[in-house]
Amino acid sequence: MRGARSLPNERIERALAAIDRAIAAAPERDGASFSQAVQEVSAVRDEVATHGRATPEARRRLDTLNAVLSMILAGHFPLGAPPWDEVRKARGWLAEVQL
Template sequence: MAGDEHAAPEHAAPEHAALAALDAALRTRPAKDGHEFAQATQCLVAFRNRLTDRQREGKREGADVSTALDQVNALISVVLGAHFPLGTVPWPAVERARAALAKLIADTA
């Protein structure tokens, strides 16, 4: 099906796959509509959905999940903006997003 060819590898946790996709994007710097961004977006969405499920399950780490969810939603906005940019790709923002994701992964590990 269209769009599924960029799905995260099944063996990787989505947040790690998203990080790898962002690293690839920063390495290759695709001009427009880079598939790396598509993959990063899909992985971040999977990560977001997992956090949403956890929050709805009402687990004890609810407050932390809520904070993480806010951060992931912000990251999706940035990566989606890089995937479908207004003008040129905002690379400095992508670099900051990559760093924020790496920190989030470390904090939630």
């Protein structure tokens, strides 16, 4: 099953770094950093989807990546104050996908 193969670490590292920049830019509420994070995580999701969603593992990865994107969206377009703790948690979820 192609969906079960390991993800390229480099791509995930880029996504993690982009989230880190968005978190670091919290005082400036820098939308560009969040935008970059969305692009990078979306690219990871595309990579997973491209290699198939037939296996339970691939579907779990996609679920996790969608959850990460939901939380980044919450930081990027918050309903009230940005939920930084949740964004940090989402970063952790993404890091676990790497494992």
